[in-house]
Amino acid sequence: MGQRLWICGTDDRLPRRASRGTVPCLLWAALLALPALAEEPATKPPEKPEELRYLLGLRISSGPEYPGARRQAQGLTPLWALYWGRWRFTTAGTGAMMGFGSEAASPGPGASRDWLRGEHWKLGVGLRIDSGRDSDKSEITQGLPDVPRTLRGRVNLQVELDPKWTLSAAWSPDLLNRRGGAELSVDLGRSLYRSRHASLTLGLGLSASDRRHLQSYFGVPEGSEAAQRLGRSYEPGTGLTGASVNLSYLQALTPRWVLVASWTEGRLLDAAAASPIVETTRQRSASIGLAYRN
Known part of the structure; x- marks a missing residue:
């Protein structure tokens, strides 16, 4: 063939x-x-545009008029958050509401972003406005110097010890040097319950401040009107300021609507507790809020 x-x-x-x-x-x-x-070379898929996410809501809260006050103050405050890429702009407590069911909670109020991240830890930085103190707003602090509004920085380290335990530490200095001083906090969180639609978290916290911060918020200058009224002056040094236990509950009512409730039992310690403007070392606060997220 x-x-x-x-x-x-x-x-x-x-x-x-x-x-x-x-x-x-x-x-x-x-x-x-x-x-x-x-x-x-393989064709690289186009990068997704940075998604803009937001949250809006209201919260009813009750807490001491100022640290150490016996009288409780109630109020209605707005809840809002804005996420754009790695940047976060939030009020207190809204980071958890934004991230519930998808990501870890925000490290705190203000503007923040993750700086470094590992498998079980992350280091973040942030900025926030500190409103200071208007001493005339409370009878016990009248005659004390006002604490000016300032800009605070924040460095936050969060470590996941295991799926249920989280340890975090934050250092927050006064960047404008307006008598705000520096604050340090350490918090240990424990997840008590978590499902697709709800979570209950227990938190244990310990805080400390430098001499400048304690003098601004707990000190009584010699010769001041407040020193004459209280019968003595007071000049604290660096030390512990407080310890607290917190319970926080989140409930996703729908994919868009989220309910949050929290209760905190705290106590002033050390140099803060010894101040003559402290009426009670017991600090109790509670809040409940409702918000919409896109």
Whole structure:
């Protein structure tokens, strides 16, 4: 039987004799082309645009008029948060509402973003406005110097000890040097219950401040009107300011509506507790809020 001659092209690598039909020739050409195709870089998928996410709501809260006050103050405050890429802009407590069911909670109020991240830890930085203190707003602090509004920085480290335990520490200095001083806090969180739609978290906290912060918020300058009224002056040094236990509950009513409730039992410690403007070292607060997220 005779054999037919097939020409597969002008490339010298291609055979000039093959079996019947063109299929073997085409397969040979395809095999020769595979190395060249493998060398070509894969097409990189287009990056997703940074998603803009927001949350809006209201919260009813009750807490001491100022740290150490016996009288409780109630109020209605707005809840809002804005996430754009790695940047977060939040009020207190809204980071957990934004992230519930999808990501870890925000490290605190103000503007923040993650700086470094590992498998079980992350380091973040942030900024927030500290409203200071208007001493005339409370009877016990009248006659004390006001504490000016300032800008605070924040460095926050969060470590996941295991799926249920989280340890975090934050340092917050007064960047404008307006008598705000620096604050340090350490918090240990324990997840008591978590489902697709609800979570209950227990938190234990300990805080400390430098001498400048304690003097601004708990000190009584010698010769001041407040020192005459209280019968003595007071100049604290660096030390512990408080310890607290917190319970926080989150409930996703729908994919968009989230309910949050919290209760905190705290106590002033050390130099803060010894201040003559402290009426009681017991600090109790509670709040409940409702918000919509996109």
